[in-house]
Amino acid sequence: xxxxEVLTQWAKTEEHKAKVEEAKEIxxxxxxxxKKPYVAFSGGKDSTCMLHLVLQQKPDVMVYHWDYGKxxxxxxFEKEAIEIAYKIGAKNVIIDTSNKYTSREATGIWYKDFLxxxxxxxxxxxxxxxxxxxxxxxxxxxxxxxxxxxxxxAIDECWPIKDWTWQDVWAYIFSxxxxxHSVYDKYAPIVGWDKARFVTFFDKEFDYLGSSNIDGVLLxxxxxxxx
Amino acid sequence: xxxxxxEIKYFTAIAEKAPPLEWGSFRxxxxxxxxxxxxxxTTPWINFDSLLGHLIMMDTFGQDYxxxxxxxxxxxxxDQANARRLVPLKKIGDIYHCSVSIFYPNSIxxxxxxxxxxERWSENLAQKKIRIGAGHFRAYAMKTVYIPAxxxxxxxxxxxxxxxRLIEEYMLGLGNDIRVGWGALKDxxxxxxxxxxxxxxxxxxxxxxxxxxxxxxxxxxYLAYKGPYWDPKNTTLCVPPGARCKLKDEYGGSANTVGxxxxxxx
Numbered sequence: 001x002x003x004x005e006v007l008t009q010w011a012k013t014e015e016h017k018a019k020v021e022e023a024k025e026i027x028x029x030x031x032x033x034x035k036k037p038y039v040a041f042s043g044g045k046d047s048t049c050m051l052h053l054v055l056q057q058k059p060d061v062m063v064y065h066w067d068y069g070k071x072x073x074x075x076x077f078e079k080e081a082i083e084i085a086y087k088i089g090a091k092n093v094i095i096d097t098s099n100k101y102t103s104r105e106a107t108g109i110w111y112k113d114f115l116x117x118x119x120x121x122x123x124x125x126x127x128x129x130x131x132x133x134x135x136x137x138x139x140x141x142x143x144x145x146x147x148x149x150x151x152x153x154a155i156d157e158c159w160p161i162k163d164w165t166w167q168d169v170w171a172y173i174f175s176x177x178x179x180x181h182s183v184y185d186k187y188a189p190i191v192g193w194d195k196a197r198f199v200t201f202f203d204k205e206f207d208y209l210g211s212s213n214i215d216g217v218l219l220x221x222x223x224x225x226x227x
Numbered sequence: 228x229x230x231x232x233x234e235i236k237y238f239t240a241i242a243e244k245a246p247p248l249e250w251g252s253f254r255x256x257x258x259x260x261x262x263x264x265x266x267x268x269t270t271p272w273i274n275f276d277s278l279l280g281h282l283i284m285m286d287t288f289g290q291d292y293x294x295x296x297x298x299x300x301x302x303x304x305x306d307q308a309n310a311r312r313l314v315p316l317k318k319i320g321d322i323y324h325c326s327v328s329i330f331y332p333n334s335i336x337x338x339x340x341x342x343x344x345x346e347r348w349s350e351n352l353a354q355k356k357i358r359i360g361a362g363h364f365r366a367y368a369m370k371t372v373y374i375p376a377x378x379x380x381x382x383x384x385x386x387x388x389x390x391x392r393l394i395e396e397y398m399l400g401l402g403n404d405i406r407v408g409w410g411a412l413k414d415x416x417x418x419x420x421x422x423x424x425x426x427x428x429x430x431x432x433x434x435x436x437x438x439x440x441x442x443x444x445x446x447x448x449y450l451a452y453k454g455p456y457w458d459p460k461n462t463t464l465c466v467p468p469g470a471r472c473k474l475k476d477e478y479g480g481s482a483n484t485v486g487x488x489x490x491x492x493x
Binding site: 190191208210211212216218220221224 | 268269270271335336337339340368369370371372448449450451459462467
């Protein structure tokens, strides 16, 4: 039995089904109490599940995607991430970015340009809720943030899959036959399906974790593509 | 040493005193590294010319190699005689006749390495938590990529005797982080071979080859094709190792160039 088959079996467990139902209820409640929501979509596995769940209840929801620029996100990967949103039914996809992504040395731009500019614009446009696919199991920092209910902008945040484990995420993807980013097929067999993540690549910000070491070996084709 | 000029003087003096590297005849050869421990990598292959360049630097500077200022290029300060301490491999254009590393078996693995971790902190592991402290010297739990290869093979065309001397005298291990035990060598075998598989073997690129040198190719990517391989300035559109290609006639044409003996310098 391969990993896909194992995780598809996990989707049949009561535990998983309960988490999916809980996520649906969280979304329903959030949609009832807010007027203009949007979904933060990275193209990764978590936001793919979350977007699929939200679209079932609000098919016209705005999907907001942040483009980290050609130096940190190879164009092929970026294109594929956006295609995933459309494939699972998104109709209203907005792609935003910053002109500060001028090299791999440029770090911390999301904090400055998303939090400093884009988030304010969204707030001014009347968006009052954002669905974010963060999970407690990802890190202690996220667990703490979810426990405290900390939002990072003025807009309310909703975390429908906050209690999901990595097994739940993959079980949902495989059982619903959702598309997922091909980067996972490169990373998961090496780092594990539990640790494979879709984030920026060759990013100095994650050098201390050794991420660039893995990118250098697995993504050699894209190491110098844009330089 | 007081300043940069003193450093230049100190290192150029050592380089100028180093005996010249005497090249013998060039011929195709194969090197097999028998590995005692897995090879730690940050790229999918290790370039042989850069490995030899590293060994020549150790031959030139001895222990002082390890205190060379990393950001100071002393080459412009060296006289011509010392500039002749070049890699003893055949060269066409900017590329050396040497394959990239071929790992047997080639399976990529990842582990976590605790950088700057000291044994006196090991009690923290029992608590499943490492006190990483803060600041510049904090410990990192870094992901490290390794290949548990039993053998690493290179094909080259050059001076096998000089290459053998450099490897036997100076090479401590292969790949990254050899100081912590990765890439330990068990044995090294040197064999002269008839066919030159240093650039192309049976129609397959053995190293990054700029597409300008190829008449036909079935894949291309932006890769470093000459040392230093970490420098983005040394990248161009290349046929990657493993892709099918055919060199242009002026670069050797046919897939296998048989027995290119004799000294060839560029």
